[in-house]
Amino acid sequence: MDHGDPTRAHAPDRRALLRGTLAASAALSMPVLASGASAAPAHLLRRSAPAAKWGVQAGDVTSSSGLVWTRADRPARMLVETAPTEAFRNPRRWHGPLLGPETDFTGRVAVHGLPPGEQIHYRVTLLDPDDGRRAGEPERGTFRTAPRQQHAGVRFVWSGDLAGQGWGINPDRGGYRIFEEMRRLDPDFYLNSGDTIYADSPIEASVPLPDGSTWRNVTTEEKSKVAETLAEFRGNFRYNLLDAHLRRFNAQVPTVAQWDDHEVLNNWYPGEILDDDRYTEKDVDTLAARSLRAFSEYLPVTTLPPRDEDGRVYRVVHHGPLLDVFVLDMRSHRNANSPGRQPEDRQGILGAAQLKWLKRALSRSRATWKVIASDMPISLVVPDGETDVEAVAQGDPGAPLGRELQLAELLRHIKHDGITGTVWFTTDVHHTAAHRYDPDRAAFGDFTPFWEFVSGPLNAGGFPALKLDATFGPVQRFLKAPEKANTPPSEGGQYFGQVDIDGTTREMTVRLREQGGAVLFTQTLHPGSA
Structure with a gap:
């Protein structure tokens, strides 16, 4: 395990440049009132x-x-x-x-x-x-800006799942302090892997904690109920920006953002009709359209309106010769959640058009490392109710079925087209882990070995580990998760990842980190493979 904090050669100069900038932006670190008004002089x-x-x-x-x-x-x-x-x-x-x-x-x-x-x-x-x-x-x-030459190296951080399960901005704890920890690492960008808001999780003024104390929240009108109207979705995005640490982070670290389910509601899929008394609007497609509009208004994403009429979330962000980031959307184009045992599945979790785009874009990439930013894990069995599954895996360790068929097609393409350097990064499950995929252990073995790294949440409840499906041969090299569901952030369990690509050796080093500074796990990957 690695408890160090390596920095790149250019980082001290960059920090010196930032001192004056951040000082001139002192209002960003001023206290914020619940109304959203600045408390600056x-x-x-x-x-x-x-x-x-x-x-x-x-x-x-x-x-x-x-x-x-x-x-x-x-x-x-x-x-x-x-x-x-x-x-x-x-x-x-x-x-x-x-x-x-x-x-x-x-x-x-x-x-x-x-x-x-x-x-x-x-x-x-x-x-x-x-x-x-x-x-x-x-x-x-x-x-x-991204370098044109590889010698500069690259550093980024990734995580997701912000302000979920009713755990909002707690002034007693200093708000979203984890963003200050990420900012101090001086990353080139932040990969926000989804659940940028929790539109389905109202935030109350106080929440009782297991030890008898009380968690206090900053509250707003829009966060007092589940989001249904466009104004309420917008208010969810504004809520997070009340936090001074997040605003300061945003001013220094650019974002690559994707979305998952809680931007709309838990485990949603296109065409779903709700059976939930909290909602007067039962049509999930209507809710999703309103959420996507608010998402496009509050996050700097190149493929969303007005630059892309289709409002695509999936895209590739090129970051010099060392790195391409393939941002997936496993939410908008999926089929309905089900037990996932069907022997044919053309739509899957990506949809046919996105899968075709991804295969073509990976084949065209000349970057050393091809990060696949996946808003859902590959082999963790994420349940939706008693019988359905929410992600790719469905718990059957045999040959691919359901949404696994689409993943098998993608992995086969990567192998047969000679694509190297693919690494998967995800959040969603509110714990941190490292998975190595080994075709020699898999029921489906027509792929080359690769890694998947899991991190998060940032300020949300922690959840126990989930079962691993053996279809693609995952080996869990590291895991840290709470034993009980919805463990409050005051008990720890808040995670993010740090990724460094060396400009000389082109090696990628992944560190799984916990709020408070600890490095829990480190893995170095060599170029030309994963």
Whole structure:
């Protein structure tokens, strides 16, 4: 086991650059009131001008581009400036959209033509749409573009499952402190593997704990019930941005975001009709459409509207010669949850179009490492009720059935097309684990060995380990999970992963980490294989 904290050669210089940027953005670390209003001193605010009280964030950063996001507290025109230093001498300017009620006052600006492998400083200024001379205080952020050369190396962190099971922002614990731990590792980006919100988990002001004490939550009106309306889904995303640690993290670390079930509701699938007294809207497709719109408004994702009319969540994010990230959507295109024993299954968990895209994109990739960002685990049997399954595996250790057939097709393609360097990263199950897939142990053996790493949650209940299905020959090399369901975050069990790709050796080192600083497990993978 590794309890060290290695850093890349460029990290100290980057941190030095960030000191001034984060100091200038001191409002990001100010306390936040339950109403969402900033508690910054009056002299830091221009009360007659629009304000970006929810901070800034960047996403889907490549070697030459990225998306910059913010939200205004009133109608405003968005202006983004980029520069190589925090002094912002001769900045490039990007005139963004008018932020209004049709997008819940959110907006995104695509910045492009950026130099590769460089620290980019940006600031977002909100202008009064009726008087451009009235401007709010700029909100500052930074990100590093992907390198064109491999020598720089890559670091990213990944996790998911934020504010689930009623465990919200607890001011007694300092809020979402785990984001500060991830920020200090100075990653190039954060792979957010789903359950970015818990739209089906209301947050109450207090929750009794097993030891007799009380967990306190910051509360909002939109989080007082399950989300059904567009306004309630939007409010779920705003809720998390009340946390100062998350806003500070967003200002420094760009995101690669995907979604899973709790952006809508637990274990949902297209065409589902609810039997749940908490909901007046029973049509899950209607709820999912509203959630996807809010997701596209509150996260900087390149394939969502207005850039992609189909609103695809699945995509590939290129991060230089060392890494491509294939972001899957195992929710929007799946068939209905079932026992999963059917001998034929053309739709599966990805849908035919997404599977075809993934096979083609993997074959075209020339990156050393091909990270498959999967919002659900491969071989953990995730139940949905007494008889149905929610993920891929269904507990039968024999030949592939149901959704396993689609995975078998993908793994066979990877082997026969000579694709190397595939590694799977996932969350969803609220514990952390490392699985090595061995064809010599599998009922289906037409694939090359690979790894799957599991992490999360960030601020949600912990859950016991699940059964492993033997169809694809997984060997559990590491596991840490609580013994009881919905273990509160105050009892630990909050996890994220750290991934480093060495620019010289091209080796990938994966560390499973726990809140508080401990490195629980370390595995180094060699290029040309997994």
